[in-house]
Amino acid sequence: MATEGVASVDTPPSAAWAMGLRHPAEVPGQGRTAAMVRELRLGRPCPAPPDVRFIVLQVRSVLAAGVLLSSSLGVAFVAPPCGAQIVVNEILGDPGADWDGNGTLSSRDDEWVEIYNASGVPQVLDNYRLSDGGTIRLLRYGFSGTLAPGARKLVYGSTSVAWETANGISAVGLSLNNAGDTVRLWQIAATDTVLVDSYTYASFEVLNDRSVGRFPDGGSEWRLFDHRAPYTGTTPPLGTGCEPTPGSPNQCPTAVEPAPWSRIKQIYRGPAADSR
Numbered sequence: 001m002a003t004e005g006v007a008s009v010d011t012p013p014s015a016a017w018a019m020g021l022r023h024p025a026e027v028p029g030q031g032r033t034a035a036m037v038r039e040l041r042l043g044r045p046c047p048a049p050p051d052v053r054f055i056v057l058q059v060r061s062v063l064a065a066g067v068l069l070s071s072s073l074g075v076a077f078v079a080p081p082c083g084a085q086i087v088v089n090e091i092l093g094d095p096g097a098d099w100d101g102n103g104t105l106s107s108r109d110d111e112w113v114e115i116y117n118a119s120g121v122p123q124v125l126d127n128y129r130l131s132d133g134g135t136i137r138l139l140r141y142g143f144s145g146t147l148a149p150g151a152r153k154l155v156y157g158s159t160s161v162a163w164e165t166a167n168g169i170s171a172v173g174l175s176l177n178n179a180g181d182t183v184r185l186w187q188i189a190a191t192d193t194v195l196v197d198s199y200t201y202a203s204f205e206v207l208n209d210r211s212v213g214r215f216p217d218g219g220s221e222w223r224l225f226d227h228r229a230p231y232t233g234t235t236p237p238l239g240t241g242c243e244p245t246p247g248s249p250n251q252c253p254t255a256v257e258p259a260p261w262s263r264i265k266q267i268y269r270g271p272a273a274d275s276r
Helices: 034-042 157-166 261-269
Strands: 002-010 054-062 068-077 086-092 112-117 128-132 138-142 152-156 180-189 192-202 211-214 222-225
Touching (some): 086 180, 112 128, 138 157
Antiparallel strands (some): 086 112, 086 211, 211 222
């Protein structure tokens, strides 16, 4: 029995892959590995070799006479060039307050999405785009500038409206659906558009001024910031009892216990001072 090897090179993720159809190294019928799922969700960890590609090796077993006996697909995966680790970090889709601070409560203008630089280096945002919706990619905002390590960038619905207006797009804002939606972060890379990160939320996650976000910032776990509308359900993500944190760390401030002035003075003066 002879073995025939056919090697091919696939370019970095295409728009079809970016829509979430499959991972380039995915073997049909065998599902995704944990590493593939992470790459689809968070992008590839830095650093990585600068000159690698997705390599797919197809091996066919044939008889000497050339009759196909069986075929199998083996995949050798090597990470592509290191990409920016910018993630969707927190989402508020059903505002009940004037979050953008313009003096008016608006279901359109006061929605917001926060992104976060989870890498250890500054990241240029000029080629990043934000979208929502299902299988149709609807761009809502184009980023610019540089995001420092551990820093956040907040996009309000009103910010989105200004960008849409400037670019001749219907001014609908972020258009986050209260019944559930998907927020996607894209990066334009040469002729390709790569999905960097995405999050699909259910209606209870954004109901009545709740936000849903990574806990802690940039982490893999998502939790509800539900102080304004406490969540008592058992379906994840679970509530924290904390306020939404636009532009701030995704955490709960430590509760402060009320104390009389005499007790405060004692703490700073020490017990010996009161015995004089």
